[in-house]
Amino acid sequence: MKLPSSPLPDAPPPSVLVAARKAILAAQRASRAIKPPEFVLWEMLFGIARTELVALAARLDLADRIGDGARSANDLAVECEVHADALFRAMRAMAAHGLFSLGDDGRFSNNALSRTLSKDAKRSMRDAALYFGSDSNLDAWRGLSASVASGESAFAARHGVSVWEWFEAHPEELATFANAMGRATALEAPTLAKLYPFGDFQTFCDVGGGSGTLASEVLLRNPSLRCVLSDAPSVLARARELLATRGVLDRVTLAPGSFFDEVPAGCELYTMKNILHDWDDARSKKILGIVRRAMNPGAKLVLFEGLLDRHDDRPEATLADLQMFVVCDGRERSIDEFRVLLEATGFRLGRVFRGALNCAIEGIAQ
Ligand SMILES: C[S@@+](CC[C@H](N)C(=O)[O-])C[C@H]1O[C@@H](n2cnc3c(N)ncnc32)[C@H](O)[C@@H]1O
Incomplete structure (x- = not known):
């Protein structure tokens, strides 16, 4: 991790962040309230799948490989030396969850969420994704x-x-x-x-x-x-x-x-x-x-x-x-x-x- 030799930019004041978090929480609760409870539970059961998808994207450096362009899963699979159809299915699920965008031409591009997994993102989450998806962490859970x-x-x-x-x-x-x-x-x-x-x-x-x-x-x-x-x-x-x-x-x-x-x-x-x-x-x-x-x-x-x-x-x-x-x-x-x-x-x-x-x-x- 590289940090500059000058202080990092100031974050918004804690009161603003707390207010934003409360608003997000209220929106999440409202969204939960309008779904059938079985549906909410079904979503909860897929927690590990979501962790694994994010960790996979980080391990394969998909955000950096795609960069500012758009790339097919076939093309990425050759570079990552993985199975093309399996990678497409995993990336389709990522895109369905908002991680990467899947275009009409079948190619994937970055969006705001997937860019957080780039090594060079200012607030990169790549290391967090690798840690949460690590064997020692998942074994503990x-x-x-x-x-x-x-x-x-x-x-x-x-x-x-x-x-x-x-x-x-x-x-x-x-x-x-x-x-x-x-x-x-x-x-x-x-x-x-x-x-x-x-x-x-x-x-x-x-x-x-x-x-x-x-x-x-x-x-x-x-x-x-x-x-x-x-x-x-x-x-x-x-x-x-x-x-x-x-x-x-x-x-x-x-x-x-x-x-x-x-x-x-x-x-x-x-x-x-x-x-x-x-x-x-x-x-x-x-x-x-x-x-x-x-x-x-x-x-x-x-x-x-x-x-x-x-x-x-x-x-x-x-x-x-x-x-x-x-x-x-x-x-x-x-x-x-x-x-x-x-x-x-x-x-x-x-x-x-x-x-x-x-x-x-x-x-x-x-
Ligand atoms: C959760 S991390 C926090 C690190 C740092 N304070 C921060 O917030 O970025 C806990 C830290 O405690 C250190 N640690 C764990 N056991 C320790 C020990 N017995 N003596 C000294 N440091 C220890 C770990 O190496 C790790 O750096």
Whole structure:
């Protein structure tokens, strides 16, 4: 993933995004209300087919191969070395779902939806499609019933190791996940970098900061700020290139290690974006306890996390919660649940800044 050496363009304010999401949700509910329930259920049953179709389009790079022109499935099949009729049937189903357009001449062209799968799209979703269609992700979802029976992550039950240990042993899957995560974070980074007043600090430590996507955006917007970026060694090896491309490597100290052992000590501010949602309460407390040990009293911690209430009815947010459950024993939480975790580990809940997806939840070391 290539990011520019200047800050990413600002996104619309969270209030506009939240209003847009509510309008879309209302339209979806209205559309559901006018369909017979059996029809709605039938559509639900094809969920895996849709995931596979999108992942197939990404794996075969169909959007990039088609570019600005129009191409037949036969022609694409020769290039991709796949079966022509099978590819036509898959692409016809994609087009029927709005992914690519099928012209009267039988050729496929890109549309707004399929262009999001192009490698060079500004907000490319290609890596997300590859990750959601990866064996490790689909295997975990296939274990949902077992997870519901046991209360434990299907991934670990199936593979005998956590998803993070699995990635260490499968570098290609780590790359797919890290790219998907980096892309998702790039979409949000401009909003998050403005959501919390980073300008009040000299140094921050991004714990589990991945490839440095958020850290680099925060640094570009705060020229006197420095960062300690901490994550697994294999992940930080990838971060170095991104930080150099964005021209901020000289303001970053890379601190490889596990947040179950220790995190760099003495920073004024610690950030953790989408870390706690990967873990159950016991392990979240362990991580928070280790972060707290590294902090001086009064130092601040910011959790960038989505919020989910007990009776939340947002479809994507409730599915994100289950995604965390089946893959890594994690969960999405409410403010009260974060308060409990913080208070159990030597913090008090500070300010909460509401974003459209992730919010900034401040903990103050006691
Ligand atoms: C969901 S990703 C979030 C990455 C980044 N904060 C972001 O939002 O783009 C979780 C991160 O936690 C890291 N991680 C998992 N287990 C870890 C551990 N024991 N110690 C340090 N980092 C770990 C992963 O490598 C990954 O980068």
